[in-house]
Structure formats: structure tokens, C-alpha cells
Amino acid sequence: MGYLGELFVMAMTAIFIQNFVLSRFLGLCPYLGVSKKLDSALGMGMAVIFVMTLASAITFLINKYLLLHFGLMYLQTIAFILTIAALVQFVEMVIQKNAPALYKSLGVFLPLITTNCAVLGVAILNTTAFRSDGTTAYNFFDSVLNGFFSGVGFTVVLLAMAGLRMRLEKADLPKSMQGMPIALILAGIMALAFYGFMGFKI
Amino acid sequence: MSFVKELSKGIIKDNPIFILVLGMCPTLAVTTSVINALGMGFAATFVLLCSNIIISLIKNITPSKIRIPVYIVVIASFVSIVDMVMAAYLPGLHKSLGLFIPLIVVNCIILGRAEAFASKNNVLLSIADAIGMGLGFTLSLSVIATIREILGAGTWLGIKITPLTYDPMLVAILAPGAFITLGFLMALMNMLKEKK
Amino acid sequence: MKYYIKLSLILLIFCAVASGILAYINTLTAPVIAQRKAKEEIATREALIPNANFTQAQTADGASYFVASNPETQEILGYTFIAAEIGYSSTVQTMVGVDKDFKVLGIKIIDQAETPGLGANCTNDNFTSQYAGMTIENLYVDKDGGAVIALSGATITSRCITNSIRNRIQAVKSDISAGGIQ
Numbered sequence: 001m002g003y004l005g006e007l008f009v010m011a012m013t014a015i016f017i018q019n020f021v022l023s024r025f026l027g028l029c030p031y032l033g034v035s036k037k038l039d040s041a042l043g044m045g046m047a048v049i050f051v052m053t054l055a056s057a058i059t060f061l062i063n064k065y066l067l068l069h070f071g072l073m074y075l076q077t078i079a080f081i082l083t084i085a086a087l088v089q090f091v092e093m094v095i096q097k098n099a100p101a102l103y104k105s106l107g108v109f110l111p112l113i114t115t116n117c118a119v120l121g122v123a124i125l126n127t128t129a130f131r132s133d134g135t136t137a138y139n140f141f142d143s144v145l146n147g148f149f150s151g152v153g154f155t156v157v158l159l160a161m162a163g164l165r166m167r168l169e170k171a172d173l174p175k176s177m178q179g180m181p182i183a184l185i186l187a188g189i190m191a192l193a194f195y196g197f198m199g200f201k202i
Numbered sequence: 203m204s205f206v207k208e209l210s211k212g213i214i215k216d217n218p219i220f221i222l223v224l225g226m227c228p229t230l231a232v233t234t235s236v237i238n239a240l241g242m243g244f245a246a247t248f249v250l251l252c253s254n255i256i257i258s259l260i261k262n263i264t265p266s267k268i269r270i271p272v273y274i275v276v277i278a279s280f281v282s283i284v285d286m287v288m289a290a291y292l293p294g295l296h297k298s299l300g301l302f303i304p305l306i307v308v309n310c311i312i313l314g315r316a317e318a319f320a321s322k323n324n325v326l327l328s329i330a331d332a333i334g335m336g337l338g339f340t341l342s343l344s345v346i347a348t349i350r351e352i353l354g355a356g357t358w359l360g361i362k363i364t365p366l367t368y369d370p371m372l373v374a375i376l377a378p379g380a381f382i383t384l385g386f387l388m389a390l391m392n393m394l395k396e397k398k
Numbered sequence: 399m400k401y402y403i404k405l406s407l408i409l410l411i412f413c414a415v416a417s418g419i420l421a422y423i424n425t426l427t428a429p430v431i432a433q434r435k436a437k438e439e440i441a442t443r444e445a446l447i448p449n450a451n452f453t454q455a456q457t458a459d460g461a462s463y464f465v466a467s468n469p470e471t472q473e474i475l476g477y478t479f480i481a482a483e484i485g486y487s488s489t490v491q492t493m494v495g496v497d498k499d500f501k502v503l504g505i506k507i508i509d510q511a512e513t514p515g516l517g518a519n520c521t522n523d524n525f526t527s528q529y530a531g532m533t534i535e536n537l538y539v540d541k542d543g544g545a546v547i548a549l550s551g552a553t554i555t556s557r558c559i560t561n562s563i564r565n566r567i568q569a570v571k572s573d574i575s576a577g578g579i580q
Binding site for chain 1: 227228230274275278301307313373389390392396
Binding site: 297370 | 405408409412413416419420423424426427428430431434511513514515516
């Protein structure tokens with residue numbers, strides 16, 4: 001199919017056909033928690049894309065040259081999550097130093113990226129993913145790009161949700177529906193819409 | 203008395219899913235059937251119980267600056283144990299829960315309880331807290347799964363219970379159904395909270 | 399500086415203890431997992447072609463298949479192999495049994511994680527049983543002009559299974575006619 005074609009399939013799958021949030025249920029806590037304002041959603045999205053891409057890179061290397069090489073697959077969960085925690089800590093320090101405004105607006109949500117299922121999720125998914133022929137496992141570049149596209153998929157949906165929720169503030173809703181319930185129902189309708197992409201097999 | 207109080211708060215008052223809104227990812231993903239929900243609930247409760255015990259035991263020898271990484275190591279270890287044991291002795295469940303077994307380690311409930319409770323209380327109370335939260339989590343998962351499984355597949359625990367003429371509402375066990383079911387249930391909880 | 403070294407050391411000790419415990423549990427569970435997988439594969443093979451001896455062979459791409467022969471007469475009864483291809487949301491693995499003329503005897507889906515209620519229904523008997531008696535000529539989904547009736551709402555899954563079986567039969571057939579494991 002050609003490598004560029006493979007990448008296109010990967011991007012389409014991660015963003016639309018099997019969207020990380022609406023189809024795979026990964027990255028829900030920040031999705032439901034942060035998506036109230038458009039600009040904080042954008043900042044969060046960018047941070048997540050960055051962490052997911054870097055995490056994919058590092059965990060792939062750890063998996064291939066450490067875990068698989070020495071037969072230590074049972075240490076995968078510990079190794080991956082510690083790597084991600086260290087990575088987020090590092091990213092936090094860098095942002096604090098170079099973009100203090102962004103650091104303040106992200107607040108407590110930055111360290112919470114560690115517990116974002118999407119980051120650990122994509123790291124593990126990369127180790128078991130296959131290209132479209134069904135038998136070639138992902139190499140380093142596949143993993144990094146998949147991490148990037150998955151982050152983009154998360155951000156796209158996050159921004160859409162933020163925009164919609166900003167409108168919802170002005171809507172007249174019954175008291176019990178306000179907040180989390182309507183956000184979830186909205187997410188459900190979005191998931192339904194994204195189901196339209198299901199028939200696409202490229 | 204305090205033991206029972208800690209135990210019961212996790213079931214209603216501080217229910218992790220409906221009140222604290224933690225652990226959303228597994229909630230929506232594994233509630234496609236009651237068996238999966240129970241499996242995940244017990245796995246998470248086991249991890250929560252063991253990690254609460256250990257973290258409460260070592261709370262005095264853990265330097266505060268590295269406590270989060272230490273908690274993560276403890277929780278990840280128990281998650282890995284659950285993963286290996288399930289793969290060996292419960293392969294069907296292991297396959298259904300798939301990616302969400304290792305994702306128990308980032309389940310905010312477990313790290314949250316470790317930081318908020320186990321690191322500040324003795325072992326006995328930490329056990330009560332863990333069992334309470336775990337039970338609340340499992341029960342909530344089962345309620346959601348019951349609704350989704352009956353509506354979406356016409357079965358409960360795998361046994362067909364709807365009349366043959368019922369054509370299952372497939373969307374209930376697919377992604378959109380997950381969000382919408384949870385949304386309505388949360389609205390219901392809010393209504394009940396108001397009435398009180 | 400010394401403080402940070404002390405902290406790192408403590409963390410390292412925790413990790414070492416944890417790793418040790420996990421390594422121990424691994425030695426207990428890994429053999430169980432491996433054994434079960436092997437047993438399942440053997441059982442599936444024997445269900446597809448009963449009362450046969452199985453000898454392993456390899457096609458050009460390195461994937462293995464099994465030659466089933468009559469234990470007494472050594473006459474070849476057929477072949478079994480695993481066909482795999484990416485479906486909608488997972489790689490679907492199917493074990494296929496064919497007779498010596500490469501007509502399908504039966505199939506069993508051994509691994510899949512397709513959409514529940516749609517593609518996941520591929521494991522049902524009324525889908526898999528239709529493959530018995532098919533040959534390469536009609537191993538296409540009905541939409542592609544073949545005899546396989548696709549699952550409703552799961553054309554992608556049905557197509558991937560059908561194509562993977564057909565391709566694998568082709569590969570094993572070429573290997574046999576090219577000399578195989580005579």
C-alpha cells in the first residue's frame with residue numbers, strides 16, 4: 001500500500017474510525033472534566049498530544065530493547081506507567097519554566113495527564129498493533145505517529161465538546177440534567193455521529 | 203463502629219462512579235455485560251484492597267516527596283499480578299476485559315484512595331475504605347451493565363431473559379449507548395439527591 | 399544532592415522488591431498460560447480433522463500449517479492452518495481444516511475482538527458452518543460475488559475472515575505443489 005497510505009489509514013483510524021475517546025473510551029476523565037472552556041481545552045489537548053507522542057516513543061524503545069529482549073513482559077505495566085509519570089513530571093517542569101501562563105491555566109490537570117488512560121492506553125496498544133496486512137507489527141515510527149494521531153483524535157473531540165458545552169451553559173435544562181449528565185448524553189450523540197465513519201475501510 | 207462507617211460510605215454517599223465521578227474509562231468500556239462488569243469490579247476491588255493495605259503499612263517509611271511514584275509502583279504491581287493470574291486461570295474474562303486490566307493502574311479511584319485515605323489512616327480503616335469503595339464501584343458497574351445488557355442483548359449474565367419477540371437495541375452495548383445510559387443514570391442520581 | 403540520591407535509592411528498592419515478586423508470580427503463571435494455549439490449539443485441530451496424525455510444515459512466508467495423515471496408512475487426509483487478517487477492530491484468527499483437495503472441512507474462530515453484537519457474532523455456528531464444503535472459487539463474500547453470506551452489519555469482519563481463509567489456502571496449496579514436506 002505504500003508507507004504514506006499506511007499512515008493515512010492510521011490517522012483516519014485514530015481520529016475518526018476508532019476515535020480514542022468516543023470509540024475506545026480512553027481519556028474520559030479529562031474529557032468530561034476539562035472540556036468546559038475552549039482555550040483550556042486547547043492547552044490540555046496540546047499537552048496531551050505532546051505527552052502521548054513522547055510516551056509512545058520511549059515506551060516502544062523500552063518494550064523492544066528491554067522487556068522483550070530480556071523476557072520481562074510481566075513488568076510492562078510498571079515500566080510503562082513509571083515512564084509516563086517521569087515524562088509528565090519532566091514536561092511539567094519545562095512548561096513551568098518556559099510558559100508560566102499556560103502552566104497556571106492548566107493547573108492541576110497537568111500532573112493528572114499521568115492518570116489519563118489515553119497515554120498508557122496508546123503505549124500498550126502500540127505494542128500489540130498490526131499494520132493493515134494483519135501481520136506486520138508496528139515499528140518505532142509507526143508507534144510514534146500513532147501516539148501523535150491518537151492525541152489529535154483526543155484533542156479534536158475535546159475541542160468539539162468544549163464548544164458545545166459553552167453553548168449548553170445558556171440552555172435551559174432541568175436541574176438534575178445539568179453538568180455531568182448532559183455532558184455524557186452529548187458525548188453519546190457525538191459517539192453516534194462518529195459511528196457514521198464505521199463503514200470506512202480504507 | 204468507625205469500620206462500618208468507612209465501609210458503607212463507599213456504597214452510596216461517596217459512590218466512586220456516580221458521586222465522585224472517578225474511573226470513567228472502565229465504567230463505559232466494560233459495562234457491556236454483567237459478567238464483564240463483575241469481573242472488572244472484583245479485579246479493581248482486589249487491587250484497591252491490597253494497595254490500600256500496603257500503602258497504609260508503609261506510610262511512615264515513605265518519604266513524602268516520592269510518595270506518588272511509590273504508590274504507583276505498589277498499585278502497578280498488584281495490577282500486574284491480577285493480569286497474570288487472570289490470563290492463567292480466567293482466560294475468557296481476561297480476553298473480554300483486555301486493555302482495561304492494565305488500565306486499572308490509572309483508575310483514579312485507586313490512586314485517589316491511596317492519596318486521600320490510606321496514606322493517612324491505619325490499616326484496619328484502610329481495609330474498610332477499600333472494601334466500601336470497591337463494593338460501590340462493583341455494584342454501580344453491575345447496575346449500568348444490567349441495563350445495557352438487557353436492553354442491548356436481551357440477556358443477563360449471559361442468560362436470555364427477554365421474550366423472543368424482543369429485538370435487542372444494539373446501540374445500548376455500543377459506545378453511544380454507554381454514554382447515554384450513564385448520563386441518564388447520573389441525572390437519576392441527581393434527582394434522588396435533591397429529594398433527600 | 400545526597401538527599402535526592404537517597405530518595406532515588408528508596409524508590410529503586412521499592413521497584414526491585416516489586417519486580418522480584420512479579421517475577422515469582424510470572425514463573426507460576428506463564429507455564430499455565432502457555433500450556434492452555436497449546437492444548438486449545440491441539441483440541442481445535444483434532445475437532446476439525448479427527449483421528450489423524452499431525453505433522454508441522456511451513457509455507458514460504460514462515461507461517462506454519464499442519465498436514466493431517468491417517469495414522470495407519472499414512473495417507474494424507476487434509477491440512478489445518480491458521481488464517482489471520484485485520485478485521486474491523488482486531489486481528490481475527492481462524493483455524494481452518496481442509497481436505498486433501500483443499501475443500502474446506504470446517505473453520506473455528508480462535509481469536510477476535512470485533513464489535514460486540516455485530517462482527518463478534520462471527521463466532522456463532524450459523525456463520526462458521528456455512529464455510530464447510532467451500533473451495534477457493536466460491537470463497538468470497540456475497541457482495542464480492544461469492545457464496546459466503548456476510549454477517550448483517552459486519553461486512554468488513556466477514557470479508558476479512560473469508561479473504562484470509564482463501565489466501566491461506568492458496569499459500570498452502572502452492573507450498574504443497576512446490577514440493578511441501580514430501
